Amino acid sequence: MEEFAHLFHGFAIVLQPYNIMLMCIGILLGVIIGVLPGLGGANGVAILLPLTFSMSPTSAIIMLSCIYWGALFGGAITSILFNIPGEPWSVATTFDGHPMAQQGKAGEALTAAFTSSFIGALFAVIMITLLAPLVAKFALQFGPAEKFSVFFLAFCSFIGMGKEPPFKTLASMMIGFALAAVGLDSVTGNLRLTFGFTELLNGFDFLIAVIGLFGIGEILLTMEEGLSFRGRAAAINPRVVWETWKELPRYWKTSLSSCLIGCWMGISPAGATPASFMSYGIAKRTSRNGAKFGTGQIEGVVAPETAAHAAGTSALLPMLALGVPGSPTAAVLLGGLLIWGLQPGPLLFVEQTEFVWGLIASMYLGNLVGLIIVLTCVPLFAAILRIPFSIIGPVILVFCAIGAYTVHNSAFDVIMMLVFGVLGYLLKKCNYPLAPMVLAIVLGDKAEEAFRQSLLISQGSLGVFFSNGLVGTIMGLGLVALFWHLIQTGFSRLRHMVA
Amino acid sequence: MPPIWLVFVAVAALCAGVVGSAHAAWQPNRPVEFIVPAGTGGGADQMARVIQGIVAKHNLMPTPLVVINKSGGAGGEGFLDIKAARANPHKLIITLSNLFTTPLATGIPVSWKDMTPVAMMALDEFVLWVNAESPIKTTADYIAAIKAAPAGKMKMGGTGSKQEDQIITVAIEKILGTKMTYVPFRGGGEVAVQLVGNHIDSTVNNPIEAVAQWRAGKLRPLCVFDRVPLPVTDKIAGDQAWSDIPTCKSQGLDMEYLMLRGVFMPAGVTREQVQYYADLLKKVRETPEWQQLMRDGAFNQTFMTGAEYAAWVDTEEKRHRQLMQEAGFLAAN
Numbered sequence: 001m002e003e004f005a006h007l008f009h010g011f012a013i014v015l016q017p018y019n020i021m022l023m024c025i026g027i028l029l030g031v032i033i034g035v036l037p038g039l040g041g042a043n044g045v046a047i048l049l050p051l052t053f054s055m056s057p058t059s060a061i062i063m064l065s066c067i068y069w070g071a072l073f074g075g076a077i078t079s080i081l082f083n084i085p086g087e088p089w090s091v092a093t094t095f096d097g098h099p100m101a102q103q104g105k106a107g108e109a110l111t112a113a114f115t116s117s118f119i120g121a122l123f124a125v126i127m128i129t130l131l132a133p134l135v136a137k138f139a140l141q142f143g144p145a146e147k148f149s150v151f152f153l154a155f156c157s158f159i160g161m162g163k164e165p166p167f168k169t170l171a172s173m174m175i176g177f178a179l180a181a182v183g184l185d186s187v188t189g190n191l192r193l194t195f196g197f198t199e200l201l202n203g204f205d206f207l208i209a210v211i212g213l214f215g216i217g218e219i220l221l222t223m224e225e226g227l228s229f230r231g232r233a234a235a236i237n238p239r240v241v242w243e244t245w246k247e248l249p250r251y252w253k254t255s256l257s258s259c260l261i262g263c264w265m266g267i268s269p270a271g272a273t274p275a276s277f278m279s280y281g282i283a284k285r286t287s288r289n290g291a292k293f294g295t296g297q298i299e300g301v302v303a304p305e306t307a308a309h310a311a312g313t314s315a316l317l318p319m320l321a322l323g324v325p326g327s328p329t330a331a332v333l334l335g336g337l338l339i340w341g342l343q344p345g346p347l348l349f350v351e352q353t354e355f356v357w358g359l360i361a362s363m364y365l366g367n368l369v370g371l372i373i374v375l376t377c378v379p380l381f382a383a384i385l386r387i388p389f390s391i392i393g394p395v396i397l398v399f400c401a402i403g404a405y406t407v408h409n410s411a412f413d414v415i416m417m418l419v420f421g422v423l424g425y426l427l428k429k430c431n432y433p434l435a436p437m438v439l440a441i442v443l444g445d446k447a448e449e450a451f452r453q454s455l456l457i458s459q460g461s462l463g464v465f466f467s468n469g470l471v472g473t474i475m476g477l478g479l480v481a482l483f484w485h486l487i488q489t490g491f492s493r494l495r496h497m498v499a
Numbered sequence: 500m501p502p503i504w505l506v507f508v509a510v511a512a513l514c515a516g517v518v519g520s521a522h523a524a525w526q527p528n529r530p531v532e533f534i535v536p537a538g539t540g541g542g543a544d545q546m547a548r549v550i551q552g553i554v555a556k557h558n559l560m561p562t563p564l565v566v567i568n569k570s571g572g573a574g575g576e577g578f579l580d581i582k583a584a585r586a587n588p589h590k591l592i593i594t595l596s597n598l599f600t601t602p603l604a605t606g607i608p609v610s611w612k613d614m615t616p617v618a619m620m621a622l623d624e625f626v627l628w629v630n631a632e633s634p635i636k637t638t639a640d641y642i643a644a645i646k647a648a649p650a651g652k653m654k655m656g657g658t659g660s661k662q663e664d665q666i667i668t669v670a671i672e673k674i675l676g677t678k679m680t681y682v683p684f685r686g687g688g689e690v691a692v693q694l695v696g697n698h699i700d701s702t703v704n705n706p707i708e709a710v711a712q713w714r715a716g717k718l719r720p721l722c723v724f725d726r727v728p729l730p731v732t733d734k735i736a737g738d739q740a741w742s743d744i745p746t747c748k749s750q751g752l753d754m755e756y757l758m759l760r761g762v763f764m765p766a767g768v769t770r771e772q773v774q775y776y777a778d779l780l781k782k783v784r785e786t787p788e789w790q791q792l793m794r795d796g797a798f799n800q801t802f803m804t805g806a807e808y809a810a811w812v813d814t815e816e817k818r819h820r821q822l823m824q825e826a827g828f829l830a831a832n
Contacts, residue, residue: 202571345711
């Protein structure tokens with residue numbers, strides 16, 4: 001019960017007016033950062049980090065973590081309205097969120113996204129409150145082999161889930177892997193596939209690819225279809241929030257599984273992006289409406305958003321307890337801790353109770369404040385769709401270009417964004433799904449790295465992937481997910497034979 | 500810089516209360532970019548952000564210092580950025596050993612001679628670590644364990660490939676006449692946690708990367724790769740201090756390695772401009788925040804500027820070329 005005493009002490013710190021003000025500023029800045037593609041939570045926090053040097057560590061972390069929550073909320077907005085993911089973890093939100101907006105249900109989609117984000121975060125914070133020491137121990141179990149098995153599961157739960165033919169999915173994924181291989185090979189330290197172009201040292205950044213494939217590709221498609229947004233009929237009704245809330249409890253099963261996936265991904269630490277993809281894939285498999293996913297199902301918005309926020313929140317735990325950042329933003333916050341004179345690690349919870357529990361209390365309040373702020377803005381966001389495309393189109397284009405430039409401060413990336421845009425347009429025209437490619441770009445090199453590290457450790461034996469209960473189970477789940485379709489057909493045939 | 504950055508920088512400048520001061524000599528008149536040729540959260544990044552924080556907090560510069568990570572190609576991206584910014588006095592870069600190792604291992608056309616040395620801020624130490632539960636208690640045990648194990652059985656984890664950690668690993672292999680398996684990871688913090696989780700057998704983490712785990716009783720330091728023991732006598736774990744760790748040389752592992760944490764500017768800048776930043780960094784080193792960082796990370800606090808620094812860098816580059824040639828790490832061109 002000692003934790004609760006600490007937690008209430010934390011609430012007392014957070015509820016000081018100064019800290020509440022910082023919290024609101026943080027959330028607002030975060031939402032803006034989340035809306036702008038390319039300017040991710042990590043960049044936003046890094047830019048604003050110097051502001052906090054004159055604050056107390058607790059106030060500083062409250063503001064910075066609120067920027068992070070705001071960015072997690074904000075990423076969904078442009079995904080739903082324009083099919084342009086503001087953040088990597090909201091790519092999966094576009095699959096059903098944007099079709100909903102096209103059907104005039106932007107308000108519902110936004111409400112569902114924000115609410116699920118909140119639920120995911122709440123679940124993760126409760127877990128951190130109750131299980132922090134246990135969870136930190138669990139994170140230590142993850143060596144390279146375990147990490148690879150998690151990525152393997154993410155890929156497997158994704159294959160064959162689209163409406164497109166499986167071979168098109170596979171082709172798209174392979175293009176993604178090829179793009180992910182460009183740049184420095186982190187295991188040998190040599191350059192790969194750069195053909196002597198120093199611009200390609202970095203490889204193809206995931207954010208540039210997403211902004212191009214989705215953002216520019218979408219604009220090209222819209223232009224071809226006659227410069228009109230299909231979501232214009234959106235009725236703006238403040239009661240939409242309430243109406244959607246009444247519908248949401250129906251999806252409690254999806255929410256729960258997404259919360260669990262999210263927490264697990266955040267701790268392991270794979271991060272929010274794989275969590276959102278994996279959760280969407282699994283919801284599609286297990287939901288009754290699974291077959292209709294991709295056509296504007298509210299459940300298809302709930303799953304990725306819940307998981308992304310749960311992962312984003314729980315990613316802070318390994319950072320605090322082990323000093324290993326679970327996400328790029330957590331990495332920047334880690335730097336902040338050191339500047340404020342705090343040493344992340346197993347003893348932080350013992351020595352800096354005020355700071356740790358202040359942060360945890362701010363996670364509860366920050367997400368609540370964030371939810372209220374973004375929900376009140378839902379009609380406003382939805383109204384953006386009423387602006388004619390001939391005005392909003394160029395604005396989006398400019399924001400995409402700024403976003404692409406900001407990723408590495410490089411004009412070459414803006415050109416790459418346009419190239420990816422044309423590629424995205426062509427692939428869409430030929431009915432190749434873009435999501436598997438994006439998944440492969442974001443996870444490809446990490447999966448490869450973990451795979452090769454595992455083989456180095458095992459001296460070349462593939463047995464390492466089944467060498468203990470944990471890794472064996474995850475790999476087994478992955479294989480089941482991969483062959484789910486075959487297993488399902490087998491079962492129904494068996495049932496036929498028995499009947 | 501894109502408008503959005505400028506807005507943030509302006510806000511940052513206002514809030515931090517940065518006010519221009521009247522100096523007759525050269526001083527920056529727009530935001531200064533501080534390039535980090537490594538990812539966020541690593542040792543170089545931390546140091547750059549501490550410097551940024553100190554400069555902002557103590558109003559040491561009339562314009563803001565903005566940290567930008569350019570980590571592509573093992574830092575090659577950052578070095579090429581400085582090379583391309585010839586004569587631009589509003590750009591700094593903080594370097595680590597990848598200043599030498601990256602061009603040698605990848606063949607990226609850049610060298611320290613494309614930059615102007617400003618100041619050496621500190622040298623980072625390397626310590627040999629094992630898991631606290633391991634039966635290996637001393638360097639002698641460690642040597643015996645490696646010699647007893649079949650070649651490649653002992654796993655050494657480290658940051659990056661063909662960089663400082665692997666150079667040290669190869670040197671240990673050479674001294675002991677055996678082979679280990681080197682497993683590269685992304686960052687020092689991750690390496691330390693992999694050792695705590697018993698996924699690898701030993702590491703050569705920098706003090707600051709592993710200190711939290713040592714204090715918590717999860718890791719055990721065996722020896723330090725320096726000529727003399729570390730100077731910091733504050734108790735860290737139980738009654739042990741950094742100064743209690745013996746040198747590897749005294750324990751039978753004759754290897755010394757220190758990593759540069761230094762600041763450079765693009766080539767072609769004027770002498771006043773270099774002097775301005777050298778003075779600025781000198782002021783940074785005098786602040787209590789900097790002293791705290793040095794104690795936390797048990798850094799070797801050597802400070803050099805000007806010709807002395809350039810000569811040091813030159814010697815060190817030759818040494819790296821030799822070490823990497825012996826290890827077979829040079830790019831094939």
